[in-house]
Amino acid sequence: MKLSRLVHLAGLSILLIATLLLVACHQDQPPPWQLSDISGHMPDLSFQLTDDQGKTVTAADYRGKVVLLYFGYTHCPDVCPLTLAHLHVVMQRLGKLSDGARILFVSVDPTRDTPAVMHNYVTAFDPHAVGLTGSPSDIEALSKRYRAAFTREPGNANGGYEVSHSSGIYIFDGNGNARLLATPADPQDKLVHDLHLLLSPGDAT
Amino acid sequence: MKSCAMLVLLAAALLPVGSVRAAQADHVAATHAWIRLLPGDLPAAGYVTLQNNDCNVATLIAARSKTYASVMLHQSTQETDGMSSMVMVEHLKIPAHGAISLAPASYHLMLQQAAYPLKIGDNVEITLDFADGSQLPVRFLVQPANAVDAN
Numbered sequence: 319m320k321l322s323r324l325v326h327l328a329g330l331s332i333l334l335i336a337t338l339l340l341v342a343c344h345q346d347q348p349p350p351w352q353l354s355d356i357s358g359h360m361p362d363l364s365f366q367l368t369d370d371q372g373k374t375v376t377a378a379d380y381r382g383k384v385v386l387l388y389f390g391y392t393h394c395p396d397v398c399p400l401t402l403a404h405l406h407v408v409m410q411r412l413g414k415l416s417d418g419a420r421i422l423f424v425s426v427d428p429t430r431d432t433p434a435v436m437h438n439y440v441t442a443f444d445p446h447a448v449g450l451t452g453s454p455s456d457i458e459a460l461s462k463r464y465r466a467a468f469t470r471e472p473g474n475a476n477g478g479y480e481v482s483h484s485s486g487i488y489i490f491d492g493n494g495n496a497r498l499l500a501t502p503a504d505p506q507d508k509l510v511h512d513l514h515l516l517l518s519p520g521d522a523t
Numbered sequence: 524m525k526s527c528a529m530l531v532l533l534a535a536a537l538l539p540v541g542s543v544r545a546a547q548a549d550h551v552a553a554t555h556a557w558i559r560l561l562p563g564d565l566p567a568a569g570y571v572t573l574q575n576n577d578c579n580v581a582t583l584i585a586a587r588s589k590t591y592a593s594v595m596l597h598q599s600t601q602e603t604d605g606m607s608s609m610v611m612v613e614h615l616k617i618p619a620h621g622a623i624s625l626a627p628a629s630y631h632l633m634l635q636q637a638a639y640p641l642k643i644g645d646n647v648e649i650t651l652d653f654a655d656g657s658q659l660p661v662r663f664l665v666q667p668a669n670a671v672d673a674n
Binding site: 392393394395396397399400402403404406407435438439441442443444467469471476478480482483484485486501502503 | 561562565608627635668669
């Protein structure tokens with residue numbers, strides 16, 4: 319009789335501890351993001367460049383939109399198109415919510431990437447993509463702001479050359495605050511999950 | 524490996540005259556061959572999976588095409604600091620009874636200066652050259668820029 323009461327008591331205490339742990343866990347909820355949270359670690363979106371229509375644009379033109387900032391160049395046949403193709407699928411999976419997002423593809427090769435070249439390039443990928451180019455100093459300023467590096471490699475006999483560049487995708491909320499960092503290796507599911515949260519109306523973030 | 528050597532011996536016994544060893548290209552099967560087409564005259568990338576059914580390594584040393592003035596074997600690399608670069612590849616070994624994928628963000632053929640404007644759905648023949656001088660012509664299917672997993 320005594321033993322069974324003891325067992326009963328032990329069972330109750332375990333239940334109590336488990337409940338307390340659960341409550342504690344709930345209060346100490348992990349952040350909802352699946353990508354790297356860069357809130358407070360990167361400056362707000364700020365730039366003045368030329369879009370693929372030849373118009374001068376600044377970060378203020380994209381306020382109210384969730385921005386995916388990616389540095390690349392059109393003569394990059396492999397990694398840049400792969401990244402943009404993945405972002406296209408992400409946009410498709412977001413459905414109507416994707417109207418609130420813009421992919422800003424910033425050229426690190428402004429010599430070859432004129433607004434016209436950029437226009438043909440970005441429209442081949444996704445209607446939410448905007449090509450941005452500008453003076454080398456303006457582009458360098460923007461890339462340095464986000465610690466994204468790029469280097470022009472030595473040219474070949476035909477005058478062609480490659481540009482090595484950072485491959486991160488910087489995500490900003492509608493107020494231009496830096497929020498998340500994705501890499502091309504991140505699965506689409508993570509991007510869809512986090513963008514869904516950022517784009518949903520009345521999101522608690 | 525053992526059975527492979529036996530086969531070679533058997534073949535040698537059956538063919539007393541002439542060369543026994545078939546060319547590298549004869550043992551390589553190409554599948555999933557496609558090109559990501561980019562607008563205008565921008566360089567495109569060609570991808571293919573190469574399966575080597577021989578007991579000897581096959582070594583890809585070059586590729587060429589009548590459709591593109593320049594075909595180069597490249598590899599995209601990703602540094603730990605997130606920098607993405609491209610490097611030229613002199614030769615690519617396909618292991619015995621193994622496969623190598625030329626796939627996005629890895630090995631690829633960089634295709635430049637198309638002889639005519641290509642369209643989605645076109646087929647482009649690219650010849651792969653192996654170290655022993657043998658050749659493998661492969662038909663690549665032209666896919667849109669935003670194709671993710673083509674074919």
